[in-house]
Amino acid sequence: MKAATRGDSKATGVTHRQSVDGTSSGASVDASPLGGWLVFLFLLAYFGVATVYQTGSPDPIWQEGSPMDRLNGSLLWVTSAMALFNATLRSARPMAFMIWLLASATIGVVAIDELFMLHEKAIEITGDDDHPKILLIACAGVGIYILSKIERLHTSAQALLWCGFFAHFCYLLADMGDGDYFDLPLGRVTLTWIEEYLELTSTALYFSALYVQCFNVVTKSKKR
Numbered sequence: 002m003k004a005a006t007r008g009d010s011k012a013t014g015v016t017h018r019q020s021v022d023g024t025s026s027g028a029s030v031d032a033s034p035l036g037g038w039l040v041f042l043f044l045l046a047y048f049g050v051a052t053v054y055q056t057g058s059p060d061p062i063w064q065e066g067s068p069m070d071r072l073n074g075s076l077l078w079v080t081s082a083m084a085l086f087n088a089t090l091r092s093a094r095p096m097a098f099m100i101w102l103l104a105s106a107t108i109g110v111v112a113i114d115e116l117f118m119l120h121e122k123a124i125e126i127t128g129d130d131d132h133p134k135i136l137l138i139a140c141a142g143v144g145i146y147i148l149s150k151i152e153r154l155h156t157s158a159q160a161l162l163w164c165g166f167f168a169h170f171c172y173l174l175a176d177m178g179d180g181d182y183f184d185l186p187l188g189r190v191t192l193t194w195i196e197e198y199l200e201l202t203s204t205a206l207y208f209s210a211l212y213v214q215c216f217n218v219v220t221k222s223k224k225r
Contacts, residue, residue, distance in 0.1 A: 166203075
C-alpha cells in the first residue's frame with residue numbers, strides 16, 4: 002500500500018513538474034487555441050490597417066499599385082515564407098518537401114507580381130490581364146488537391162485552404178464582372194472594394210492555413 006502511495010505521489014509530482022515547465026502534452030494542446038487567436042488578431046489588425054491606409058490614400062482603390070494591392074502583396078510574401086517553413090519541416094520527406102517548396106516559389110512569384118504589377122504585361126501578350134488570373138486559380142486548385150493527397154494536412158488547415166480557394170474564386174468572379182466578361186449590378190467603386198477585400202481575404206485564409214499546418218507539425222514534434 003505504501004509503495005502504491007509513493008508511486009502515485011511520484012506520478013503526481015511528475016505531472017506537476019511537467020505542467021510547471023510547460024513541456025507536457027497538455028501544455029501543447031492548450032497552446033493551440035492561443036495560436037489561433039494570435040493569427041486571428043494579427044489578420045484583424047492587418048485588415049484594419051489596409052482599410053485605414055486605403056481610405057486615407059489619394060490613390061483610388063481601382064488604381065494598380067494602390068495601398069490595398071501593396072498590402073495584399075506583402076501578405077502574399079509572408080505566406081510564401083510560411084510555405085517555406087513547412088517545406089523545412091518536411092525536409093525528411095522528399096515529395097512533400099518539393100511540393101511545399103514549389104508552393105513557396107509560386108506564391109512568391111504572385112507576391113512580386115502583386116507588388117510590381119507584372120500581370121499588366123499580359124495585356125501586351127494576350128490582350129487581357131484576366132488570363133493569368135484564371136490560370137492562377139486553376140493552379141491553386143490543383144495544388145491544394147495534390148498537397149492534400151501527399152501531405153498529412155491538419156483538418157483545420159485543409160478547411161482553410163479550401164475556404165481560401167472559394168474566396169479566390171469569388172474574387173475572380175468580381176474581377177471578371179466589371180464588364181470584361183459580364184456585368185454585375187454594382188457601381189465601380191463598390192465592386193472594386195468587394196474585389197479587393199475578397200482578394201485580401203483569400204490571401205489571409207491561405208496564410209492562416211499554412212500557419213495552422215506549421216503550428217500543428219511543430220506541436221506534434223514537441224510531444225514526441
